[in-house]
Amino acid sequence: MATTPLRVYGGVTGSDRQAGRRAVFIEAGLELLGAPEGEPNLTVRGVCRQAGLANRYFYENFRDRDELATAVxxxxxxxxxxxxxxxxxxxxxxxxxxxxxxxxxxxxxxxxxxxxxxxxxxxxxxxxxxxxxxxxxxxxxxxxxxxxxxxxxxxxxxxxxxxxxxxxxxxxxxxxxxxxxxxxxxxxxxxxxxxxxxxxxxxxxx
Missing domain, CATH: 1.10.357.10 (Tetracycline Repressor, domain 2)
Incomplete structure (x- = not known):
């Protein structure tokens, strides 16, 4: 099955936008996991709220919260x-x-x-x-x-x-x-x- 290429908007390629969102999620994950009290029960909803991004963007980068935690x-x-x-x-x-x-x-x-x-x-x-x-x-x-x-x-x-x-x-x-x-x-x-x-x-x- 062919993959639809990510479009260019404002001179930024789709892959670059996706990479940028991934970086935002990693930063959000670090903010939660690296909090003084720790956040062992990291949730997709919580990290999306911290990142200010919709759930669908989370799943374009990570399968689940454990994969995000590992990436962070x-x-x-x-x-x-x-x-x-x-x-x-x-x-x-x-x-x-x-x-x-x-x-x-x-x-x-x-x-x-x-x-x-x-x-x-x-x-x-x-x-x-x-x-x-x-x-x-x-x-x-x-x-x-x-x-x-x-x-x-x-x-x-x-x-x-x-x-x-x-x-x-x-x-x-x-x-x-x-x-x-x-x-x-x-x-x-x-x-x-x-x-x-x-x-x-x-x-x-x-």
């Missing part, structure tokens, strides 16, 4: 991972790589706490995003392990996996406490102290 989560993870990796690759000094990567991650979360709440909030632990969190943790662990191999020549093995998992998990818990206000530290202090821990950890020499 993946968007945030990709944004953080890509930005941090680009920043690290642009730096030559090994110690500065660590500080730059951590500073980038902390800044992204500080400038938009919704990102951190989406990644770490306990309100979303029992939702379909729980599996996504496991996958994203594995992604960041692999990225850290790759940097350790390339920059510090750390040998591949269980020790490297343990170190990477320990540091990623510890950073996640630290940022969770910081966002919740339980950790009274400035952004620069979080970056500095976490950098010291990363650099002092066996296998990541200063």
């Amino acid at each position: 989560y993946d968007h945030v993870v990709d944004e953080i991972a890509t930005t941090a990796l680009d920043a690290v690759v642009a730096v030559e000094d090994p110690e500065l790589k660590v500080r730059t990567g951590l500073a980038t991650i902390v800044r992204l979360i500080a400038e938009d706490p919704r990102r951190g709440r989406l990644l770490f909030s306990p309100f979303l632990a029992g939702t379909p995003l729980a599996h996504r969190r496991t996958e994203s943790t594995r992604l960041f662990t692999q990225l850290l392990g790759t940097q350790a191999r390339q920059v510090y020549r750390v040998q591949v093995g269980v020790r490297l996996e343990l170190l990477s998992s320990f540091l990623v998990g510890g950073l996640a818990q630290t940022l969770t406490s910081w966002l919740d206000g339980d950790l009274q530290a400035s952004e620069s202090e979080v970056v500095e102290w976490c950098s010291e821990i990363f650099l002092a950890t066996s296998g990541f020499p200063q």
Whole structure:
């Protein structure tokens, strides 16, 4: 069955309009999922109201609310991972790589706490995003392990996996406490102290 092409209105193609609406829904989903109290029971009606768009536009982009939640989560993870990796690759000094990567991650979360709440909030632990969190943790662990191999020549093995998992998990818990206000530290202090821990950890020499 042939697909009817999306028409051009005002110089904007149908596919561009659809992509624009998708971006609006993702932003609306982030606003709801990343709220301070969390929104584990995200609804199509609620996100359409937040986006200011009709239901039919929701379904041209997503099958259901779970697919939207996954798209929002993946968007945030990709944004953080890509930005941090680009920043690290642009730096030559090994110690500065660590500080730059951590500073980038902390800044992204500080400038938009919704990102951190989406990644770490306990309100979303029992939702379909729980599996996504496991996958994203594995992604960041692999990225850290790759940097350790390339920059510090750390040998591949269980020790490297343990170190990477320990540091990623510890950073996640630290940022969770910081966002919740339980950790009274400035952004620069979080970056500095976490950098010291990363650099002092066996296998990541200063």
